[in-house]
Amino acid sequence: MSIIEVSHLTKYYGKARGIVDVSFGVEKGEIFGFIGPNGAGKSTTIRLLLSLIHPSSGGAKVFGKDVVTQGTEIRRDIGYLPSEVYYYEGMKVIDLLKYSASFYPGDHTQRMRQLADAMELELNRRINDLSYGNKKKVGIVQGLLHSPALLFLDEPTSGLDPLMQRKFFDLIREENARGVTVFFSSHILGEVQRLCNRVGIIREGKIVEISDIRTLQQSNYKKVHVTAEGLTPGAFELPGVTNVQVENGTVHFFFKGDINAVLQRLSSIHVTDVSIEEPTLEEIFMHYYE
Amino acid sequence: MAIFFRELKANLKSLLIWSAIIALLIVIAVAKFAAFAGNPETLKILDSMPPALLDALSMRAFNLTTLSGFYGVMFIYFGLMGAIAAAMWGSDIISKEERDKTVEFTLVLPVSRAQVVTAKALAALVNCIALVLITWAVSLVAVRSYNPDSTFFRFLALEMQAMLVIELIFLAIGLLLGCSMKRYKISGSVAVGIILMTYFLSVASALDERLDFFKYFSPFKYFDSGELFRSGKLEVSYLLLSAAIIVVCVIAAYQLYRRRDLYI
Numbered sequence: 376m377s378i379i380e381v382s383h384l385t386k387y388y389g390k391a392r393g394i395v396d397v398s399f400g401v402e403k404g405e406i407f408g409f410i411g412p413n414g415a416g417k418s419t420t421i422r423l424l425l426s427l428i429h430p431s432s433g434g435a436k437v438f439g440k441d442v443v444t445q446g447t448e449i450r451r452d453i454g455y456l457p458s459e460v461y462y463y464e465g466m467k468v469i470d471l472l473k474y475s476a477s478f479y480p481g482d483h484t485q486r487m488r489q490l491a492d493a494m495e496l497e498l499n500r501r502i503n504d505l506s507y508g509n510k511k512k513v514g515i516v517q518g519l520l521h522s523p524a525l526l527f528l529d530e531p532t533s534g535l536d537p538l539m540q541r542k543f544f545d546l547i548r549e550e551n552a553r554g555v556t557v558f559f560s561s562h563i564l565g566e567v568q569r570l571c572n573r574v575g576i577i578r579e580g581k582i583v584e585i586s587d588i589r590t591l592q593q594s595n596y597k598k599v600h601v602t603a604e605g606l607t608p609g610a611f612e613l614p615g616v617t618n619v620q621v622e623n624g625t626v627h628f629f630f631k632g633d634i635n636a637v638l639q640r641l642s643s644i645h646v647t648d649v650s651i652e653e654p655t656l657e658e659i660f661m662h663y664y665e
Numbered sequence: 666m667a668i669f670f671r672e673l674k675a676n677l678k679s680l681l682i683w684s685a686i687i688a689l690l691i692v693i694a695v696a697k698f699a700a701f702a703g704n705p706e707t708l709k710i711l712d713s714m715p716p717a718l719l720d721a722l723s724m725r726a727f728n729l730t731t732l733s734g735f736y737g738v739m740f741i742y743f744g745l746m747g748a749i750a751a752a753m754w755g756s757d758i759i760s761k762e763e764r765d766k767t768v769e770f771t772l773v774l775p776v777s778r779a780q781v782v783t784a785k786a787l788a789a790l791v792n793c794i795a796l797v798l799i800t801w802a803v804s805l806v807a808v809r810s811y812n813p814d815s816t817f818f819r820f821l822a823l824e825m826q827a828m829l830v831i832e833l834i835f836l837a838i839g840l841l842l843g844c845s846m847k848r849y850k851i852s853g854s855v856a857v858g859i860i861l862m863t864y865f866l867s868v869a870s871a872l873d874e875r876l877d878f879f880k881y882f883s884p885f886k887y888f889d890s891g892e893l894f895r896s897g898k899l900e901v902s903y904l905l906l907s908a909a910i911i912v913v914c915v916i917a918a919y920q921l922y923r924r925r926d927l928y929i
Binding site: 475 | 769772774924928
């Protein structure tokens with residue numbers, strides 16, 4: 376069953392483009408990555424699905440219900456973690472969480488404690504006094520405490536330190552194992568690759584690609600920098616090497632394919648420095664259009 | 666319900682501040698009244714003033730040396746303060762969610778926008794009623810030493826009812842502004858602007874008979890204290906007009922808020 380069905384969804388803010396003719400589906404139990412640079416329309420899409428804003432044309436269904444007319448029912452089973460969390464400042468963390476929980480039927484106290492423990496969140500502090508990262512943790516607990524069937528995560532890791540990011544990912548995987556569907560928006564390719572089954576790539580308001588994460592990884596580029604004495608650009612003439620540039624004795628290039636080919640070539644050279652890294656999303660996009 | 670109680674708590678400070686201001690106004694004014702009370706000199710001074718000025722300040726209808734007359738002049742200040750407080754509450758209770766960027770949190774809760782507006786409007790309504798009751802109570806205490814007669818108590822009760830209706834009108838206008846204005850930061854200022862404009866219309870309508878029709882645009886004129894004092898009741902036609910304004914504003918507020926895009 377499709378949890379999210381988006382068809383020809385379009386949103387203009389006056390004349391400014393939000394998203395244009397976006398269509399995709401998310402299946403039950405999936406972790407769907409939604410990836411694109413800043414301003415591509417990721418948050419616009421999520422806000423449309425949450426009925427915070429209304430479509431200019433096209434439509435979307437969540438749990439088979441229309442987002443414009445049945446938003447209230449949809450939101451009963453949704454958890455949302457915005458990219459920047461804002462809460463009523465005067466409240467204590469515990470009061471805010473209780474306030475939020477009171478809107479969902481059932482008792483969520485125990486789960487609230489568990490989540491707060493897992494994320495190392497102090498419940499008795501005032502929200503005003505919290506750092507950005509700690510506010511984000513409040514957002515995580517608040518978004519998860521009513522055990523939603525669908526999670527919207529909008530750039531969830533910003534502000535979290537690496538240790539917390541890992542705990543957060545573990546938490547999301549646990550939820551997913553219980554059958555929770557996750558819609559994960561991000562501009563960081565690495566975290567999407569770690570977590571998601573399928574990704575949609577959005578650029579300038581339009582979907583450019585929807586594919587399995589494996590397919591995307593196979594077509595993935597690496598950015599390689601090699602510094603060595605007497606190196607010539609010709610040293611890396613391999614299938615899959617593109618964009619070769621030489622600068623102060625360092626060779627930079629992109630590589631697509633089996634990385635072992637590059638490693639073998641490297642082992643025959645006496646290098647002073649070498650790095651192989653993920654290209655930025657922008658760089659991937661550049662290649663997408665070549 | 667949770668939204669209603671949270672709003673009551675969040676607005677308590679504002680209610681206390683407005684109550685303190687209005688209490689201070691009453692105490693200072695009644696202290697000043699001591700100089701007018703039963704003093705024929707005051708009447709002489711007032712008689713020497715231009716009638717148009719007295720009309721503008723709605724002072725001609727009253728004998729300032731009596732407590733009822735004094736409270737008749739005071740009424741416009743109660744009305745203005747109540748109107749400003751109510752309009753600010755009405756617009757702010759909605760627009761602050763966007764200003765403080767909490768709207769994403771509130772509207773992703775499983776509640777409809779209509780439920781949110783209802784809960785918030787009710788909280789603002791409680792504040793408005795509380796402000797009237799406090800004005801009433803402080804007045805009763807402040808004038809005790811003058812041993813007012815039953816006429817005064819009846820007139821005071823009538824004034825307080827009129828103050829409540831004025832508050833409700835501006836609460837509805839404030840709600841409408843808060844629900845509809847995209848530039849939510851200025852909805853409060855616009856609300857106060859409307860109040861001042863309608864107040865000046867009421868002043869203008871008293872100054873010149875040709876501007877008499879202005880009175881229909883100014884809720885302050887619906888319940889002119891001189892009229893209240895003479896007739897001893899709120900005029901039905903103006904009550905109906907007030908009710909119509911309130912209903913139209915509230916319905917428009919719900920409709921516009923339901924369709925609005927909310928972003929932070």
